[in-house]
Amino acid sequence: MKRSDFRVRAAPSPTGRVHTGNLRTFLNNYLFAKSTNGKYILRIEDTDQKRKVEGGIEAIVETLGLYNIHFDESPLAGGEYGPYIQSQRLDIYKKYAQQLIEKDCAYYCFCTEERLKSLRKKDERSTYDRHCRNLNEEEVKNNLDEKKPYIIRMKFLVEGATEFRDEIYGTIKVKNSEIDDQVLLKTDGYPTYHFAVVIDDHLMGITHVFRGREYLSQTPKNVFLYDSFGWERPKWIHTPHLLNPDGVGKLSKRKGAMSAVSYLRKGYLPDAVLNYLALCGWAPKGEIAKQDEIYSMDELVKLFSIDRMKKSNARYDETKLNYINSKHIRNMGVEKLADYVLHWGENFVLNTFIADKYDETEDWENELKKSVEKYLPLWKQNVDYFKKALSLEFERITYLGELPEVLNFFYDEKLTWTDEDWNTKNHNKEEIADVLEKVLPKLEGIFSNEEYNHEEWEKVVRGYADEINWKHGDLFLAIRSATTGRLKSPPLLESFEIMGWEKAKSFLQQAIDWLRK
RNA sequence: GCCGCCAUCGUCUAGUGGUUAGGACAUAUGAUUCUCAAUCAUAAAACCUGGGUUCAAUUCCCAGUGGCGGUACCA
Numbered sequence: 001m002k003r004s005d006f007r008v009r010a011a012p013s014p015t016g017r018v019h020t021g022n023l024r025t026f027l028n029n030y031l032f033a034k035s036t037n038g039k040y041i042l043r044i045e046d047t048d049q050k051r052k053v054e055g056g057i058e059a060i061v062e063t064l065g066l067y068n069i070h071f072d073e074s075p076l077a078g079g080e081y082g083p084y085i086q087s088q089r090l091d092i093y094k095k096y097a098q099q100l101i102e103k104d105c106a107y108y109c110f111c112t113e114e115r116l117k118s119l120r121k122k123d124e125r126s127t128y129d130r131h132c133r134n135l136n137e138e139e140v141k142n143n144l145d146e147k148k149p150y151i152i153r154m155k156f157l158v159e160g161a162t163e164f165r166d167e168i169y170g171t172i173k174v175k176n177s178e179i180d181d182q183v184l185l186k187t188d189g190y191p192t193y194h195f196a197v198v199i200d201d202h203l204m205g206i207t208h209v210f211r212g213r214e215y216l217s218q219t220p221k222n223v224f225l226y227d228s229f230g231w232e233r234p235k236w237i238h239t240p241h242l243l244n245p246d247g248v249g250k251l252s253k254r255k256g257a258m259s260a261v262s263y264l265r266k267g268y269l270p271d272a273v274l275n276y277l278a279l280c281g282w283a284p285k286g287e288i289a290k291q292d293e294i295y296s297m298d299e300l301v302k303l304f305s306i307d308r309m310k311k312s313n314a315r316y317d318e319t320k321l322n323y324i325n326s327k328h329i330r331n332m333g334v335e336k337l338a339d340y341v342l343h344w345g346e347n348f349v350l351n352t353f354i355a356d357k358y359d360e361t362e363d364w365e366n367e368l369k370k371s372v373e374k375y376l377p378l379w380k381q382n383v384d385y386f387k388k389a390l391s392l393e394f395e396r397i398t399y400l401g402e403l404p405e406v407l408n409f410f411y412d413e414k415l416t417w418t419d420e421d422w423n424t425k426n427h428n429k430e431e432i433a434d435v436l437e438k439v440l441p442k443l444e445g446i447f448s449n450e451e452y453n454h455e456e457w458e459k460v461v462r463g464y465a466d467e468i469n470w471k472h473g474d475l476f477l478a479i480r481s482a483t484t485g486r487l488k489s490p491p492l493l494e495s496f497e498i499m500g501w502e503k504a505k506s507f508l509q510q511a512i513d514w515l516r517k
Numbered sequence: 518g519c520c521g522c523c524a525u526c527g528u529c530u531a532g533u534g535g536u537u538a539g540g541a542c543a544u545a546u547g548a549u550u551c552u553c554a555a556u557c558a559u560a561a562a563a564c565c566u567g568g569g570u571u572c573a574a575u576u577c578c579c580a581g582u583g584g585c586g587g588u589a590c591c592a
Contacts, residue, residue, distance in 0.1 A: 013592060048591055151590055178520050186590040193592045217521040217587045286531050293541055312523050313585060320542050396554045476551030488553040
C-alpha cells in the first residue's frame with residue numbers, strides 16, 4: 001500500500017465540544033494523515049440517542065477549522081463513502097448484523113435490562129452469562145413473532161486468546177474468556193460503538209485506526225468482527241492519554257482543560273496550542289529536534305511519525321503551554337502580530353461561535369469581551385500607532401488577552417491609581433508629588449527640543465535624582481507609576497516617544513493631583 | 518475483584534548492555550537593566566523497588582509497587 005492511500009478518520013460524538021484532550025486526538029490523527037500524504041476523514045458517531053445534540057457537527061468542524069485542521073471527507077464536505085453520520089447508516093448495520101447471524105457469529109438476545117443488571121454484582125466478573133446464546137430456532141422465531149424486544153450480540157470465542165498488533169504498543173494478547181458477548185445492535189435498532197466502528201471503517205476504506213488508548217483492551221471485539229466477515233484488519237494505533245496536571249485521571253474540564261475555542265479567545269495562537277499538544281506523548285528524533293521545541297504546523301507535519309510516540313501518558317502542563325505561546329508570539333514579529341491581534345479581537349473575542357452553545361461562558365471571557373469592545377476600535381483607528389505600542393509589549397505577554405490591560409496607558413485619557421501603584425518604601429506620597437512637580441518642567445525641557453537624545457533624557461533624570469538625593473531607581477519608578485499607572489512597564493523613554501509628551505505630561509499632572517488628594 | 522497497558526529530574530522528554538544519563542519548561546542565584554520582560558552565566562533536580570541474566574544493567578527477563586485504562590443496550 002502506498003502511503004498516499006492511507007485513510008485515517010476522526011470519529012467523535014457530535015457533542016459540539018472540543019476540549020484540550022480531544023483537540024489533541026484530532027491533531028494526532030491529522031498529523032498522521034498529512035505526514036503520510038493520506039486522507040483525513042470525519043465520521044460522526046451519534047449512535048447514542050440519549051446524547052444527541054443539535055448542531056454539534058457544525059461546532060466541531062468550525063472549531064477545528066479555527067486551528068486549520070480540515071477534513072478531506074466529512075458530513076459537511078461530502079465524499080464518496082458517505083453518509084458520514086452513523087445515524088444515517090442504520091440499514092447498513094442491520095444488514096451486516098443479519099449476515100453475522102447467518103454466519104453463526106451473532107445471535108438474538110431477549111434478556112431484559114433488569115435481568116442483566118441483576119447479573120452484575122460488585123467485585124465479580126460481570127460478563128453476560130450468555131443466556132440466549134443457545135436458544136433454538138423455534139424459540140427465537142416465537143420471541144420475534146411475539147414482538148419481544150431484542151438485541152443482537154456477537155457470539156464471541158469462548159476459548160483461546162485473541163492476538164493483534166498495535167503500531168505503538170506492539171503485540172497485545174487478551175484471553176477470549178475476558179471478552180463479553182458484545183451487543184452489536186440495540187433494542188432501538190442503533191448499533192453500538194464496537195459494531196459501527198468496524199462496519200464503517202471497513203466500508204470507508206480506513207487503513208489506520210488511530211484512537212485513544214481506552215480502546216486497546218477492547219480491540220479483540222473489533223478483531224473478531226473483522227475476522228468473522230473475512231475482512232482485512234486495519235492497522236491499529238492507540239495513543240496514550242493526556243492526564244490532569246495532578247496526574248490523576250484523564251484531563252477534565254474541572255482540572256484545567258479548556259475548550260478549544262477558549263484557548264483562541266484567551267489569545268493563544270492556534271499553532272502554539274497545537275505545538276504544545278503535539279509534544280505531549282511525542283518527540284522528534286533527538287538529532288533533528290529543535291532545542292527550543294518551537295514548531296510550526298508545517299514542521300510538525302514534516303517531522304511527525306508514530307514510531308516517535310511514547311507509550312506512557314503525559315500530564316497537562318499549562319506553564320509549558322504558556323512558554324510555547326509567548327515564543328510563538330515573539331517569533332511572529334510585530335507586523336504580522338498586529339494584523340493577527342486585530343483579527344483576533346474581532347473574530348475570536350467579539351465573535352460568538354456555534355461551539356459556544358456547548359460550553360458555559362466563563363467570567364474572564366465576558367470581561368475580556370468588554371475590554372476588547374472598548375479598545376479594539378481605538379486600535380483599529382490608527383494601526384500605525386497600535387503597531388508601535390504593540391512593539392513595546394508583545395515580548396512581555398504570554399497571551400493576547402493581556403493586551404487591553406497592558407496597552408491601556410497608550411489609549412486612555414485618564415489613569416487611575418491605588419496606593420499599591422506607588423513605591424512608597426523610601427518616600428511618601430507627598431514627597432513623590434513634590435518631586436514629580438519639579439521634574440515635570442525638566443522633562444518638558446527635553447521633549448520640547450526635537451534634537452533630544454537618549455543620553456540627555458537619562459542625564460536629566462539621573463542628575464535630578466542626585467540633586468535631591470534620591471536613588472535613581474526611585475525617581476524612574478515614580479515617573480513610571482505616574483505615566484503608566486503601574487510599577488512595571490516598558491522602558492519609559494520609548495513609551496513617551498510613542499504616546500507623545502503631551503499625554504505623558506497630562507498623566508504626570510493627574511498623578512500629582514491624585515497623590516495630593 | 519478480574520483483565521490490559523505503562524513507569525528517566527517537579528513537568529514534558531532524549532538516550533544507552535559500559536555515558537560526567539542530554540535538552541526544554543518551571544525553580545534558585547548572579548550579570549545586565551530606569552521597573553518588568555528578554556538575554557547571558559551558574560546551581561539544584563531523575564533512571565520506582567526487589568530479584569535474576571551478564572564481566573557489567575537505568576537499559577534485557579521476572580515479581581512487587583504505583584499509575585492509567587477496560588470490564589455498559591457510552592463512545
